[in-house]
Amino acid sequence: MDSKLLKDFYNRGDQIFLPHISVDCVIFGFHEDQLKVLLLKWRDGPWCLPGGFVKHDESVDDSAIRILQERTGLDNIYLQQFHTFGDPKREKGKKLPDTKSWINKRFISIGYYALVEFSKVNPQPDILSNECRWWDIDKVPALIYDHKLIMDKALESLRLDLNDHPVGYNLLPEKFTMPELQRLYETILDDELDRRNFQKRMLAIGILERLKERKTGGAHKAPFLYRFDKKKYARALKQGLKLGW
Amino acid sequence: MDSKLLKDFYNRGDQIFLPHISVDCVIFGFHEDQLKVLLLKWRDGPWCLPGGFVKHDESVDDSAIRILQERTGLDNIYLQQFHTFGDPKREKGKKLPDTKSWINKRFISIGYYALVEFSKVNPQPDILSNECRWWDIDKVPALIYDHKLIMDKALESLRLDLNDHPVGYNLLPEKFTMPELQRLYETILDDELDRRNFQKRMLAIGILERLKERKTGGAHKAPFLYRFDKKKYARALKQGLKLGW
DNA sequence: ATACTATTGTGTGTTTTTTACACATTGAAA
DNA sequence: TTTCAATGTGTAAAAAACACACAATAGTAT
Incomplete structure (x- = not known):
C-alpha cells in the first residue's frame, strides 16, 4: 500500500x-x-x-x-x-x-x-x-x-435474531446437513441441543427441503443434505417466524 | 422564551x-x-x-x-x-x-x-x-x-422487549390491578388476550405480589391491587426472563 | 331496600408443544 | 467382516398454552 x-x-x-x-x-x-x-x-x-x-x-x-x-x-x-x-x-x-x-x-x-x-x-x-x-x-x-x-454485543444480537430469522440461510452453503445446521445453532446459543428434537423443530418450520443426496466423505453413516425452500422461506418470513430459542 | x-x-x-x-x-x-x-x-x-x-x-x-x-x-x-x-x-x-x-x-x-x-x-x-x-x-x-x-420502530422494539422485560414495572404506578396490566400488554401487542390465562401467566413468572387492598371507585367488583416484588424481580431479570409473546 | 349489570376471582378439561429417551441403520475404518 | 460412531426414526411423558364456565361483588338503576 x-x-x-x-x-x-x-x-x-x-x-x-x-x-x-x-x-x-x-x-x-x-x-x-x-x-x-x-x-x-x-x-x-x-x-x-x-x-x-x-x-x-x-x-x-x-x-x-x-x-x-x-x-x-x-x-x-x-x-x-x-x-x-x-x-x-x-x-x-x-x-x-x-x-x-x-x-x-x-x-x-x-x-x-x-x-x-x-x-x-x-x-x-x-x-x-x-x-x-x-x-x-x-x-x-x-x-x-x-x-x-462490540463483537460481544453483535453475538448477543445474533442470538436474539435467532428467534425470528432462520440465520442458517445466510451462513451456510446452499446444501448442508442437519448436523451442520444444529452445530451452527449450538455455537450461537452456546448450548447443546437434542439431535432428534432439533430436527423435528427445524422441519416443522416448513422451510427446509430434503434432497435425495447424502453427504459422503466423513466417517460413519452419511447424513442427508437439505436446502432452504426459497418460496416457503419468503412466505414464512413475511408472516413473521416465531422460533423461540 | x-x-x-x-x-x-x-x-x-x-x-x-x-x-x-x-x-x-x-x-x-x-x-x-x-x-x-x-x-x-x-x-x-x-x-x-x-x-x-x-x-x-x-x-x-x-x-x-x-x-x-x-x-x-x-x-x-x-x-x-x-x-x-x-x-x-x-x-x-x-x-x-x-x-x-x-x-x-x-x-x-x-x-x-x-x-x-x-x-x-x-x-x-x-x-x-x-x-x-x-x-x-x-x-x-x-x-x-x-x-x-422512528416512533413506529420504537414501538416495534418495545414489543420485542416484552419478551424479556416486565415493562409494566416501568410504565405503571407502584400499585396496579391485573386488568390494568393486561390492558397495557394488549395495547403494546395490539391484540386481545384471555383474562384468565393472562393472569395465570403473569403470576407464574413469580415477580408479582398481591396486596390485601382492592381498587375501589370504579363500578363493578373491585379488583385486587398488585405490586412488583423488587427482590424477586431483580433475581428473575438476572437469570433472563423468557416471557414469549 | 332490591334487583340488575358489568366486571372480577377462580378452576377445570382439552389441545398443543416441549422434552426425554431407545433402537435400528449405515458408511468408513480396523 | 467386524466394529465404531454417527445418523434416521418413533413414542411416551411432562409442561405449557388454550378454551371455556360459573360464582362473587361494587356500584347503578329502580
Whole structure:
C-alpha cells in the first residue's frame, strides 16, 4: 500500500466523510463446525473489526454495505444494524500517526453485523491494515479499543435474531446437513441441543427441503443434505417466524 | 422564551455539540388504559419527538438521559437505545430560520425509547418548541421528518422487549390491578388476550405480589391491587426472563 | 331496600408443544 | 467382516398454552 493514499486519507478524509462518525462491522461466517469472525490487523498493531466512515451524502446503511463489499468482495449481504457505541472514552489509548488529523477525534460508531457464506468470501485488508482473516469466535485475539465489546454485543444480537430469522440461510452453503445446521445453532446459543428434537423443530418450520443426496466423505453413516425452500422461506418470513430459542 | 438564547443556540451550538449527530427519544407512558407518547410542538410548526444533541465530551447515553430529564423532570428513567437513523434524506423538508447554522446540516439520529410513570412526568417544552404533551399512541398527529418512522420502530422494539422485560414495572404506578396490566400488554401487542390465562401467566413468572387492598371507585367488583416484588424481580431479570409473546 | 349489570376471582378439561429417551441403520475404518 | 460412531426414526411423558364456565361483588338503576 503506498503512503500517498494513506497521507491523503489522513489529511483530506474529512472532506469525504462525516466527522465523528464511524461504522464497525462484525462479519460472521461458519466453517468446519465453527462460528467465525473476520478481523483486520493494523500495520504492526493490534487486531480490529473491519470498519469505515460515512460519506457526506451516503446513508449509513450504504456505508456498511460498501465496507462489507470492500472487505469480502460480496454483494447482497445479510446485514443488521445492532447498536451504536457512543462513549467518549471508547477509543481509549487511541494514537494514530498523524495527531492533527480528523481521524484522531472522538468517534461514535454504528455497529452492524453481517452473515456471510464462508466459502464465498475473499478477505481483503483495508488502507490501514495489512492482514485480514477469519478467527474462531472463541479464539479471537485481543482487540483494539472497545471492539471486543462490540463483537460481544453483535453475538448477543445474533442470538436474539435467532428467534425470528432462520440465520442458517445466510451462513451456510446452499446444501448442508442437519448436523451442520444444529452445530451452527449450538455455537450461537452456546448450548447443546437434542439431535432428534432439533430436527423435528427445524422441519416443522416448513422451510427446509430434503434432497435425495447424502453427504459422503466423513466417517460413519452419511447424513442427508437439505436446502432452504426459497418460496416457503419468503412466505414464512413475511408472516413473521416465531422460533423461540 | 427569549430569542437571545435561541440565537446563541443557532450560532454557537456547534461549539457545544458534536456536528451531524442527534438523539431522538420516544417517551412512552400509560394512563387510563391508553399507551401514550410525549410529543413537542415547534413554534407555529408541526409536532415532533423530543430530541437533542450530544455534547463534545458526553456519552450518547448521557445525552439521552439529559434530554429525558429536561423534558420530563425525571431521573432514573428506563431507557433503551433501539436504532440509529442514518438516511441523508431523513430530514426532507428541513427548513429552520437560520440557513447558515450548523443545525441545518445533515443529522444522523440515535433513537432511544423511554418508559416512564405517567403521573410523575411534568412535561416541559424545549428551546425550539412551545408545547409539550401526551398523545394517545393511536392518535398521534402528523410528525416532522421521519419521526413517525422512528416512533413506529420504537414501538416495534418495545414489543420485542416484552419478551424479556416486565415493562409494566416501568410504565405503571407502584400499585396496579391485573386488568390494568393486561390492558397495557394488549395495547403494546395490539391484540386481545384471555383474562384468565393472562393472569395465570403473569403470576407464574413469580415477580408479582398481591396486596390485601382492592381498587375501589370504579363500578363493578373491585379488583385486587398488585405490586412488583423488587427482590424477586431483580433475581428473575438476572437469570433472563423468557416471557414469549 | 332490591334487583340488575358489568366486571372480577377462580378452576377445570382439552389441545398443543416441549422434552426425554431407545433402537435400528449405515458408511468408513480396523 | 467386524466394529465404531454417527445418523434416521418413533413414542411416551411432562409442561405449557388454550378454551371455556360459573360464582362473587361494587356500584347503578329502580
